[in-house]
Amino acid sequence: MAGNKKKKTKVRPLLARPGARYTCFGDGLCCTDIHGIGPLTKKECAQMRRIDRSSAGWNDDHDDYMLNTAADGGCVFLMADLRCAVHAELGAEAKPDGCRRFPLGLVATPVGGRITTEHRCPCRTMGDRPDIEPPDVEPSVSEGGRLIADRRIKRVPMTSKRDIKFSDWEPIEAEYLARLGGREPLIRILDVEPFPALRGSSWNKQADEFIGARDGTQFGVAMAWVGDTIVAMRNGRSPRPPGRPWAAAFDRAEARSPEPATKREVFGDWLADEIWALKWAEDHHFALARAELATRLAVAEDICRRLRSSGLRADRAAAEAVMMVEVVGESDYWTEVKDRMRVS
Secondary structure, three states, X not given: OHHHOOOOOXXXXXXXXXXXXXXXXXXXXXXXXXXXXXXXXXHHHHHHHHHOOOOEEEXXXXXXXXXXXXXXXXXXXXXXXXXXXXXXHHOHHHOOHHHHHOOEEEEEEOOEEEEEEOOOOHHHHOOOOOEOOHHHHHHHHEEOOEEOOOEEOOEEEOOOOOEEEHHHHHHHHHHHHHHHOOOOOHHHHHOOOOOOOEOOOOHHHHHXXXXXXXXXXXXXXXXXXXXXXXXXXXXXXXXXXXXXXXXHHHHHHHXXXXXXXXXXXXXXXXXXXXXXXXXXXXXXXXXXHHHHXXXXXXXXXXHHHHHHHOOOOHHHHHHHHHHHHHHHHOOHHHHHHHHHEOOO
C-alpha cells in the first residue's frame, strides 16, 4: 500500500530559485547587532570561548547562547578588514553553524531542498551578483557532509481552513514568481490591502512598541524606523529619521555597484524569496502571508521614498528599506503582529 503513504520531504536535489543571486562581498553588515549573532548551541558556545573567553555566553534578551559584540556593534571576531577572525585563522568549519550558513538556508519539500536567502545584507540585495548555484552553496547548508534543513514543508496552508498538496502549490507559486519578476505593481500581485485589523490591539499601539525597542543596537534603530513609519502612514505626519548606523556597509555596496537596479527589482526579488522560503507555511497560511507582506511592502516603500528624498540612489534606498522590514519581520515583535492579524 505504498501509494497511500504520505509523500516525504527531501533535501535533494538542491533547488535554487530562478533569478536569485548572491555572493559574499564582505560588506560587513551581517556580523553586527543588526540582528542577534547566533543562536549558538552549548557546544558551539564552549568552542568559541576556547578561542576567546569573552566571545560568547548566555544572552537574556535572546534567551539563548549568543556571540558577543564589540563597542561598535560588530561581532567580537570581526576584524578591521571586516573578515571573520575565526574563518581566517581556523577555516569555515570552525565557525558556528548559523554564521557559516547565513544568509543561506534550506527548506525540505517533497521535490527537493530549496536554497533560501535573507535580504538584510547588501551582499544579497545590491550589485552585480552571480546566480546562486547549488554546488557552490552546498557546503554552507551542510554539516559534516550532510544537508541540514531549516524547515520541512509537505502541504501548503492557503487559508486558516484549507491546505493543498505541494504539487498543487507549485503552479500557483510559479505564477506569483513570474509576475514578481515583471513590471506589474507589486501590491496588485499580492492582491490584498496592507494593515489589516489587529485583534486586541491597533497599528499605532504596535508602532509605539517598535519605537520603544530602541536599545542602542542597529536592530533597535531598524525597529524605530519601522515604528515611526507606521505612525506616519497611519496619522499623516512626517517623522524625523532615527539615524542609519548601518550606512557604512551600504556605502561599500554602492561603491561596487556602478549599474544600479530599480527599486521595483529590489522589492520584487525580496518578495519572491519570502514566498519561495515558505517560512510562513510553518505557522500561518498564504492568505495571512500576503497581508503581512503587503504591510511590510507598504512600509518599505515609504521608507524608500524618505531615503530617496534625502539623496540616496534608488537601489540603495530600496535595499536599506528591505533590510529594515526583514529584520523587523524576523523579530518576536512582528510575530505578535501576525498572530493578531484578522485574516481568514
